[in-house]
Amino acid sequence: MKKGEFAIIGTGEAPCGNYPERSEFETAYRVAKMAIEDAGINKNEIGAILCAQHIMGNEYNTEMVFGRLPEAIGAKGCKITCMTSSGGASSFSIRKTAEGILHSGETDTVLVVHAQRFSQFTINEQAKYFSIAGSDLEFEVPYGMTYNSLAAMITQGYMTYTGTTIEQIASVCVACRKWAMLQPNAMFNKKELTVEKVLSARMVAWPLTTLMCNVLADGGSAYIMTTAEKARRVCSKPVYILSDASDYSHRLVIRAKDKAMGGIDFLRNIAKKAYERAGLGPGDMDIFELYGSYPIIQLMLLDAVGICEPGKSGAMVASGETSPGGKRPVTTNGEALSYGHTGTGVGFGLFVESVRQLQGKAGRAQVPGARFIMENTGGGAFMDCHFTILGNEIP
Amino acid sequence: MGIKEFLNLSDEDVKKPMPKPTKWSKPFWEGTKQHKFLLKKCKGCGNIDFPPYLYCTNCMSEDHEWIEASGKGTLFAYAINVFAVPFFFWDDLPYVVAMIDMDEGMRIISNIVQCEHDKIKNGMRVEVVYEEVSPEITLPKWRPAKE
Numbered sequence: 001m002k003k004g005e006f007a008i009i010g011t012g013e014a015p016c017g018n019y020p021e022r023s024e025f026e027t028a029y030r031v032a033k034m035a036i037e038d039a040g041i042n043k044n045e046i047g048a049i050l051c052a053q054h055i056m057g058n059e060y061n062t063e064m065v066f067g068r069l070p071e072a073i074g075a076k077g078c079k080i081t082c083m084t085s086s087g088g089a090s091s092f093s094i095r096k097t098a099e100g101i102l103h104s105g106e107t108d109t110v111l112v113v114h115a116q117r118f119s120q121f122t123i124n125e126q127a128k129y130f131s132i133a134g135s136d137l138e139f140e141v142p143y144g145m146t147y148n149s150l151a152a153m154i155t156q157g158y159m160t161y162t163g164t165t166i167e168q169i170a171s172v173c174v175a176c177r178k179w180a181m182l183q184p185n186a187m188f189n190k191k192e193l194t195v196e197k198v199l200s201a202r203m204v205a206w207p208l209t210t211l212m213c214n215v216l217a218d219g220g221s222a223y224i225m226t227t228a229e230k231a232r233r234v235c236s237k238p239v240y241i242l243s244d245a246s247d248y249s250h251r252l253v254i255r256a257k258d259k260a261m262g263g264i265d266f267l268r269n270i271a272k273k274a275y276e277r278a279g280l281g282p283g284d285m286d287i288f289e290l291y292g293s294y295p296i297i298q299l300m301l302l303d304a305v306g307i308c309e310p311g312k313s314g315a316m317v318a319s320g321e322t323s324p325g326g327k328r329p330v331t332t333n334g335e336a337l338s339y340g341h342t343g344t345g346v347g348f349g350l351f352v353e354s355v356r357q358l359q360g361k362a363g364r365a366q367v368p369g370a371r372f373i374m375e376n377t378g379g380g381a382f383m384d385c386h387f388t389i390l391g392n393e394i395p
Numbered sequence: 396m397g398i399k400e401f402l403n404l405s406d407e408d409v410k411k412p413m414p415k416p417t418k419w420s421k422p423f424w425e426g427t428k429q430h431k432f433l434l435k436k437c438k439g440c441g442n443i444d445f446p447p448y449l450y451c452t453n454c455m456s457e458d459h460e461w462i463e464a465s466g467k468g469t470l471f472a473y474a475i476n477v478f479a480v481p482f483f484f485w486d487d488l489p490y491v492v493a494m495i496d497m498d499e500g501m502r503i504i505s506n507i508v509q510c511e512h513d514k515i516k517n518g519m520r521v522e523v524v525y526e527e528v529s530p531e532i533t534l535p536k537w538r539p540a541k542e
Binding site for chain 1: 408411412413414415416417420445446471472473474475476477478479480481482484487489490492493494501502503504505506517528532534536
């Protein structure tokens with residue numbers, strides 16, 4: 001991919017939260033329509049429709065794989081359809097698929113859709129799924145491993161090895177909530193959080209309380225991606241993909257490439273490549289949209305992106321730098337912690353929010369004059385990491 | 396009263412997930428039954444894989460031997476599960492899940508047992524103990540080392 005070869009010209013997003021009556025099909029249709037209208041194109045210009053996998057939603061997955069969406073939205077020019085998944089990293093792998101399709105020349109317009117509905121499953125079904133997902137059925141699950149306990153172990157280790165305090169960890173949740181309160185579609189956008197509230201909430205997996213764990217939610221989003229050439233023709237403010245960089249570490253955390261607590265070298269090398277490929281540095285970024293889902297992961301990523309000394313990100317967040325009005329806005333949609341965890345959709349949420357910010361359409365959460373954003377996603381049990389740099393100009 | 400009676404759950408709801416040994420991991424589970432922690436070591440390059448896989452993740456050789464580990468290690472990090480686990484682990488709450496660095500170099504996930512929770516410290520030395528959880532399966536768990 002050449003710098004700025006592809007661009008996003010429109011987005012759509014459904015409110016995130018508990019919507020058991022809103023089927024994932026309905027969400028997919030609606031966000032697709034919003035993205036088409038926002039991009040100002042005709043639906044028949046769309047030549048490829050890509051959907052992200054719905055975690056646990058086999059009926060939706062089957063229907064989408066069998067091509068329901070192009071027919072349902074009447075995309076008469078659609079030639080290619082597919083479903084993509086790499087768990088939490090799906091927003092990245094699906095975008096790379098879109099880039100490949102655009103590169104092939106078969107079409108110059110791709111619609112990407114994500115929709116999720118967790119509320120159709122019982123809490124025990126969700127707990128069973130997420131206790132087992134990402135853990136080894138033979139060597140980890142029999143010990144009562146859960147996703148929360150994995151994040152808790154990493155948090156406990158990170159605190160011990162870096163001197164970060166539990167109050168600093170909690171401040172990530174507080175900052176995310178502040179952003180979510182500026183977002184009409186966020187799940188938790190009504191009540192402010194404080195460090196005290198986060199720490200006094202019910203303990204789940206020590207040292208994590210319920211408010212330090214993300215909540216599974218129903219949601220969806222979509223965007224239209226095209227070539228830079230077409231984007232300039234049809235859109236007054238396209239958002240260009242300037243660069244990206246990726247690496248895979250492991251399936252099981254115990255086999256991580258970088259065994260040091262925080263995996264700082266592993267993450268930092270990826271961020272460095274993304275900066276080099278864009279010809280930009282950490283100081284050029286107006287916003288960091290980082291996929292944490294647990295506060296500890298946001299801190300590890302902040303340690304890696306070159307804006308603070310490794311191990312000191314907790315102090316940076318606690319100082320308010322990453323909150324609204326701070327000099328380093330981070331996760332401006334509130335992220336999985338307060339926006340809601342939409343399965344494979346967390347990365348889509350951050351990506352769509354990045355586009356909105358760069359188009360000046362982020363409403364009350366708008367960071368004035370945002371030009372460049374570093375966006376991140378990853379899947380599995382922290383199996384991989386992808387950094388993308390987006391801009392509303394090509395430097 | 397356990398969670399099963401409290402919520403009127405079925406036996407299936409509270410049945411603990413058990414390891415299902417694969418062709419290539421079977422010797423490991425035969426070992427734990429005899430209170431041995433066996434590691435799959437590649438005869439081609441000497442790499443040890445945990446969990447064991449079909450062939451060596453370093454050189455792809457299938458030629459291997461099983462060696463006995465010392466059963467000693469160091470605690471890297473841990474968490475205490477106290478709430479919101481699947482029903483089949485509910486009656487065990489609170490319990491400790493930990494990452495342990497074995498002396499042979501691999502990191503594993505297990506439980507820390509036979510230790511008061513406030514005495515657990517990262518960096519502490521631990522040793523393996525064996526818990527027979529079914530006639531077929533004995534799980535290795537870890538406690539503070541008595542050395």
